[in-house]
Amino acid sequence: MSDSKDVKGKGPSSNEPAQTNETPTDETPAAAEPSSKKHKLFGSKKEQDGADEGASGTKNKMSEKAAEMLLEKNPALKNEMAGLDREQAAAALRKMGLEELLTGLSLKGKNQKDMASYKFWQTQPVPHFNEKGKGEVADGPIKIIDPERVSREPDALIEGFEWATLDLSDEKELSELWDLLTNHYVEDDNAMFRLRYSQEFLHWALMSPGWKKEWHVGVRATKSRKLVASICGVPTEIRVRDQKLKVIEINFLCVHKKLRSKRLAPVLIKEVTRRCYLNGIYQAVYTAGVILPTPVSSCRYYHRALDWLKLYEVGFSPMPTGSTKARQIARNQLPSATSTPGLRPMEAKDIDAVRDLLDRYLQRFQLNQAFSREEIQHWLVNQVPTEAEQVVFSYVAEDSETHKITDFVSFYSLESTVIQNAKHKGVRTAYMYYYATETAFNADEKAYKERLLMLINDALILAKKARFDVFNALTIHDNPLFLEQLKFGAGDGQLHYYLYNYRASPVPGGVNERNLPDESKTGGVGIVML
Numbered sequence: 061m062s063d064s065k066d067v068k069g070k071g072p073s074s075n076e077p078a079q080t081n082e083t084p085t086d087e088t089p090a091a092a093e094p095s096s097k098k099h100k101l102f103g104s105k106k107e108q109d110g111a112d113e114g115a116s117g118t119k120n121k122m123s124e125k126a127a128e129m130l131l132e133k134n135p136a137l138k139n140e141m142a143g144l145d146r147e148q149a150a151a152a153l154r155k156m157g158l159e160e161l162l163t164g165l166s167l168k169g170k171n172q173k174d175m176a177s178y179k180f181w182q183t184q185p186v187p188h189f190n191e192k193g194k195g196e197v198a199d200g201p202i203k204i205i206d207p208e209r210v211s212r213e214p215d216a217l218i219e220g221f222e223w224a225t226l227d228l229s230d231e232k233e234l235s236e237l238w239d240l241l242t243n244h245y246v247e248d249d250n251a252m253f254r255l256r257y258s259q260e261f262l263h264w265a266l267m268s269p270g271w272k273k274e275w276h277v278g279v280r281a282t283k284s285r286k287l288v289a290s291i292c293g294v295p296t297e298i299r300v301r302d303q304k305l306k307v308i309e310i311n312f313l314c315v316h317k318k319l320r321s322k323r324l325a326p327v328l329i330k331e332v333t334r335r336c337y338l339n340g341i342y343q344a345v346y347t348a349g350v351i352l353p354t355p356v357s358s359c360r361y362y363h364r365a366l367d368w369l370k371l372y373e374v375g376f377s378p379m380p381t382g383s384t385k386a387r388q389i390a391r392n393q394l395p396s397a398t399s400t401p402g403l404r405p406m407e408a409k410d411i412d413a414v415r416d417l418l419d420r421y422l423q424r425f426q427l428n429q430a431f432s433r434e435e436i437q438h439w440l441v442n443q444v445p446t447e448a449e450q451v452v453f454s455y456v457a458e459d460s461e462t463h464k465i466t467d468f469v470s471f472y473s474l475e476s477t478v479i480q481n482a483k484h485k486g487v488r489t490a491y492m493y494y495y496a497t498e499t500a501f502n503a504d505e506k507a508y509k510e511r512l513l514m515l516i517n518d519a520l521i522l523a524k525k526a527r528f529d530v531f532n533a534l535t536i537h538d539n540p541l542f543l544e545q546l547k548f549g550a551g552d553g554q555l556h557y558y559l560y561n562y563r564a565s566p567v568p569g570g571v572n573e574r575n576l577p578d579e580s581k582t583g584g585v586g587i588v589m590l
């Protein structure tokens with residue numbers, strides 16, 4: 061089991077201007093070619109330098125020049141190719157289809173090993189790749205666990221290391237976990253940014269209703285007592301179509317950089333699994349930027365610049381060819397005031413109304429979270445007094461006449477360290493969290509979309525006011541309805557959703573075969589993993 065993110069799609073390649081219906085200018089996709097690492101799609105397949113033979117033809121016949129041009133349009137891939145010699149690069153290209161080359165999928169996904177090479181994962185109760193294509197699979201547990209037969213003892217660790225159970229209510233232990241993650245957690249491929257979860261964030265993410273310290277697993281160096289690895293989980297309930305499951309959400313799988321590639325991750329995964337089994341939890345949900353056997357859904361990161369200039373200065377946003385700083389800043393300008401009538405911060409008194417609205421809304425998605433009242437309170441009501449440290453930002457729209465809560469929107473705060481930059485130390489990122497609106501239940505699709513555009517644009521305005529630099533969203537929920545229109549740019553990060561010990565037929569990830577947001581591919585994922 062692992063957690064999410066591939067630096068949550070962070071990285072300079074991740075701020076492509078959105079595909080909009082605007083009049084083409086130097087800022088529309090056709091001209092907005094990034095400097096180095098951004099990929100994008102423009103034109104139809106036929107317009108791409110003679111590369112109109114179809115994916116299979118292209119695989120074998122692509123000329124060097126065509127390959128070069130294609131790579132120019134997919135800088136994320138180009139960057140990965142830079143580390144390969146000529147032959148390896150040619151072989152990798154042959155493995156990829158034209159569509160993939162054009163739409164910014166990088167090698168990582170394609171680098172998926174065959175099942176036999178997943179030495180650890182092939183031993184786990186997860187669906188194998190080759191189960192795909194056999195048509196509909198019946199949803200259900202893969203292995204029935206007999207708790208009596210679960211080992212009472214953890215597996216042995218390599219010499220010099222020992223298991224630890226972290227007590228995160230102890231500030232010292234919370235700080236130790238924070239320290240490990242701050243220095244060793246998820247980075248982008250170029251080691252320019254590293255996720256930096258605050259201590260308030262870890263408190264919020266790991267001490268949710270029902271949490272147990274047994275599920276906050278660490279590894280310590282026996283002599284120095286230093287914390288060198290972690291894997292954590294919190295319990296919750298999810299729905300996979302019509303089935304409700306008690307699961308653990310796994311996050312913060314991390315191994316100290318000096319201990320990488322020593323097969324510690326599988327041992328951590330097995331240990332947290334053992335501790336879950338002993339506590340009567342037999343399924344898990346987790347996300348990862350890497351391909352493992354086998355995603356139940358795959359989504360893509362999108363990024364909306366709030367402070368374009370800063371993103372440019374730290375190397376996150378490239379300058380589109382022919383554009384200027386002034387134009388980019390103007391393009392990403394937002395109104396100063398919100399538009400949704402009655403929009404205000406969510407308070408404790410709104411918990412029941414938000415729960416009712418959100419629960420109905422989330423059931424529109426095949427994979428969704430079934431929040432209890434306590435969870436709504438924990439996850440959505442801000443408990444932190446200062447805005448600088450605030451983790452979750454939630455807002456409701458209250459009808460002035462009926463006082464009914466008609467809309468709800470939220471985002472959470474997660475900084476990234478800028479690893480080497482003289483001017484900026486960090487990027488403040490707002491991540492789209494849960495939202496819901498009564499208009500979703502009307503038959504009028506157009507009104508729903510318009511309401512969503514207003515609500516999410518307001519979330520951008522509020523995030524900007526709270527000094528966030530960028531707003532990230534995945535192609536989950538109904539996000540494909542607003543991403544491009546609200547000027548979110550395609551990232552190069554994919555996020556794969558996984559279920560442990562549960563087989564489920566695939567759930568749409570909001571993107572089409574060209575890896576672009578597609579309104580007809582919504583209705584799949586309704587869970588946000590931190």
Ligand SMILES: CC(C)(COP(=O)(O)OP(=O)(O)OC[C@H]1O[C@@H](n2cnc3c(N)ncnc32)[C@H](O)[C@@H]1OP(=O)(O)O)[C@@H](O)C(=O)NCCC(=O)NCCS
Pocket residue numbers: 061062063064065066177178179180181182244245246247312313314315316319320321322323324325326347348349350352
């Ligand atoms: C992810 C991480 C813990 C893996 O550790 P590692 O030392 O590179 O790998 P190990 O030698 O211990 O283990 C390799 C096994 O773990 C699997 N693995 C690697 N990353 C994984 C992930 N994110 N989730 C689950 N399994 C993962 C590999 O597929 C491999 O198993 P296989 O033989 O079945 O293919 C480590 O690279 C790390 O801390 N990275 C930074 C933080 C991070 O990315 N965390 C995961 C976020 S999704």
